Amino acid sequence: MDGIRVGKRVIGTQAPVTVGWENIPRVEGGPLKRFFFTWFQPTMLFALLAFWYYAPNSIAKASTAIGIGIGFKVLLLGLEWVNPRFDSWRLTWKELVTDLFYVGLGYTLLRIVDDYIGSDVMVKALQGHFHADKFTWFMALPLLVQAFLISFIFDFGQYWMHRGMHNWYPLWLPHSVHHYITQLNINKGAVGNPVELFLIGLGVGGFFDFVPRAFLLAGAFGMAIGTYQHINVRFNSPRWWRFLFNTTEHHSLHHSQDYESTRSNYSGAYIFIDRMFGTCIDGEAELLGMEGGRRMSIREQMTYPFTEGWKTIRERFGRPVAAPLAVPAE
Amino acid sequence: MNLRFIDWIWHVRGSLALAPEQSCDDAFDRLDPLFQQTGTSHERTNGTLVFRKKDQAAQDKMSVFDWGILRVEKGSAGSVLRYHLTSRALLFCFLAPLMFLGIAQFTMAVVKPEQPTAEVAGKSGKASDASQKAAAKHADVPMNPIDKALGAPAPEKSGKDGADGPGKRGKKPSPTPAYVFAGIFAALYVIGRILEDRLVRALFRKRLLGPSSSSARFAA
Numbered sequence: 001m002d003g004i005r006v007g008k009r010v011i012g013t014q015a016p017v018t019v020g021w022e023n024i025p026r027v028e029g030g031p032l033k034r035f036f037f038t039w040f041q042p043t044m045l046f047a048l049l050a051f052w053y054y055a056p057n058s059i060a061k062a063s064t065a066i067g068i069g070i071g072f073k074v075l076l077l078g079l080e081w082v083n084p085r086f087d088s089w090r091l092t093w094k095e096l097v098t099d100l101f102y103v104g105l106g107y108t109l110l111r112i113v114d115d116y117i118g119s120d121v122m123v124k125a126l127q128g129h130f131h132a133d134k135f136t137w138f139m140a141l142p143l144l145v146q147a148f149l150i151s152f153i154f155d156f157g158q159y160w161m162h163r164g165m166h167n168w169y170p171l172w173l174p175h176s177v178h179h180y181i182t183q184l185n186i187n188k189g190a191v192g193n194p195v196e197l198f199l200i201g202l203g204v205g206g207f208f209d210f211v212p213r214a215f216l217l218a219g220a221f222g223m224a225i226g227t228y229q230h231i232n233v234r235f236n237s238p239r240w241w242r243f244l245f246n247t248t249e250h251h252s253l254h255h256s257q258d259y260e261s262t263r264s265n266y267s268g269a270y271i272f273i274d275r276m277f278g279t280c281i282d283g284e285a286e287l288l289g290m291e292g293g294r295r296m297s298i299r300e301q302m303t304y305p306f307t308e309g310w311k312t313i314r315e316r317f318g319r320p321v322a323a324p325l326a327v328p329a330e
Numbered sequence: 331m332n333l334r335f336i337d338w339i340w341h342v343r344g345s346l347a348l349a350p351e352q353s354c355d356d357a358f359d360r361l362d363p364l365f366q367q368t369g370t371s372h373e374r375t376n377g378t379l380v381f382r383k384k385d386q387a388a389q390d391k392m393s394v395f396d397w398g399i400l401r402v403e404k405g406s407a408g409s410v411l412r413y414h415l416t417s418r419a420l421l422f423c424f425l426a427p428l429m430f431l432g433i434a435q436f437t438m439a440v441v442k443p444e445q446p447t448a449e450v451a452g453k454s455g456k457a458s459d460a461s462q463k464a465a466a467k468h469a470d471v472p473m474n475p476i477d478k479a480l481g482a483p484a485p486e487k488s489g490k491d492g493a494d495g496p497g498k499r500g501k502k503p504s505p506t507p508a509y510v511f512a513g514i515f516a517a518l519y520v521i522g523r524i525l526e527d528r529l530v531r532a533l534f535r536k537r538l539l540g541p542s543s544s545s546a547r548f549a550a
Binding site for chain 2: 053054060092093095096100101103104108109112115136139140141182183210211212292293294296297
């Protein structure tokens with residue numbers, strides 16, 4: 001494959017990718033369907049922001065946010081059924097079970113771990129260390145500005161953690177497992193080795209969550225933008241949306257079977273962070289995964305970072321095995 | 331114990347009558363594309379086809395199965411395809427509720443119930459000073475004039491740490507999600523056991539009754 005030159009690099013030499021918005025297919029169907037899949041994303045974003053901005057204090061609670069989050073995912077699963085981006089990414093029973101297993105781990109075991117050694121503890125310690133009245137200026141900012149800053153700081157941290165994972169072998173080992181997924185569906189963001197899921201969740205954006213409503217609004221930004229990274233729905237995302245926000249197109253390229261394409265689009269929600277640091281590529285890919293699309297079993301996903309790490313350590317530091325003397329052929 | 335009493339959990343068995351004139355080779359030829367997938371190996375001998383799948387792609391129509399044997403048997407009413415397939419995914423889904431029930435028990439054992447605020451304040455000394463200051467600050471959360479003008483509700487006057495507060499913080503993990511997931515996986519198992527049985531039967535039937543792969547290739 002010849003590949004396509006994007007800036008200083010050539011992508012798509014190992015697997016087919018599509019580059020440039022003008023080459024990406026649009027939603028097909030009647031005017032109502034096209035209208036719906038063009039305006040769904042912005043409408044949901046502004047509706048969620050309006051809800052959290054005006055909801056009475058008795059409703060603006062974490063439990064409401066969890067309920068909305070689950071309802072939103074169920075709705076998106078319905079959209080995957082109605083308007084899939086690729087037929088080859090259709091959700092099967094086995095994929096759903098696998099994805100929900102990881103979602104379940106996130107809600108249970110990882111939640112406990114986070115409570116003891118995760119970002120929640122870091123943030124609590126930082127907030128205890130710094131005197132809260134030093135941040136009155138932050139609390140006096142408009143709610144939406146606070147919310148944006150909380151989500152931006154979190155995403156900025158996640159960008160560098162994610163980029164680090166693709167550039168430093170010890171971090172790549174736990175993250176590599178997530179790159180063995182061969183299709184994008186709504187719960188695929190949860191699939192990965194628990195060590196990686198813990199690492200990627202680290203962030204101090206929550207440090208600024210002095211005002212509960214601002215934190216809930218920040219969650220709405222994350223949910224109404226970041227959720228579309230892993231989804232099998234074809235949207236006609238408006239031009240401004242895809243310039244600012246991470247889309248399925250961007251993230252499918254990041255998961256492509258083409259190595260050079262995977263080294264792009266690292267942010268979780270705000271693709272303009274990638275634009276700032278020169279790692280953004282606008283495009284999409286259908287063939288996803290590693291090793292030509294080998295699907296990893298859950299058991300291997302759990303052990304792979306450790307077995308691979310052990311192999312590497314042995315290769316580097318282990319006792320060299322005496323090679324048999326080469327006997328020249330007569 | 332005879333495994334046959336419980337192996338229906340992850341074993342799928344069934345049979346399909348072949349067309350009267352359909353030979354064993356023709357039937358297996360028609361099914362052959364199903365076994366030409368990545369990660370699949372198979373052997374055909376004397377009316378029997380055995381396949382194995384490893385790291386099968388999500389796009390493989392038989393990805394839920396890991397091993398299987400298909401046999402064409404001749405009976406008085408004609409030839410019949412009998413199949414016996416095994417699925418680790420079904421077994422995993424059957425066991426997953428037990429795992430989540432275990433996690434629920436683990437959560438209850440690890441996470442201690444929340445102590446009353448006064449007791450916590452008495453025990454934690456300096457740390458509680460900081461949180462008290464934070465709570466005091468919560469009582470005086472300033473509100474930006476823009477938010478006032480746009481009509482956003484005024485911030486609550488009480489620091490609600492420990493209650494149903496913002497984000498994940500302020501709430502101890504509870505066993506409820508683990509119980510919910512145990513229920514979800516129990517339901518998914520029942521759905522999967524029925525659905526995958528029907529899907530594979532429909533897949534075999536479609537292949538056996540549809541155009542043969544060679545004629546389809548020729549037509550293409």
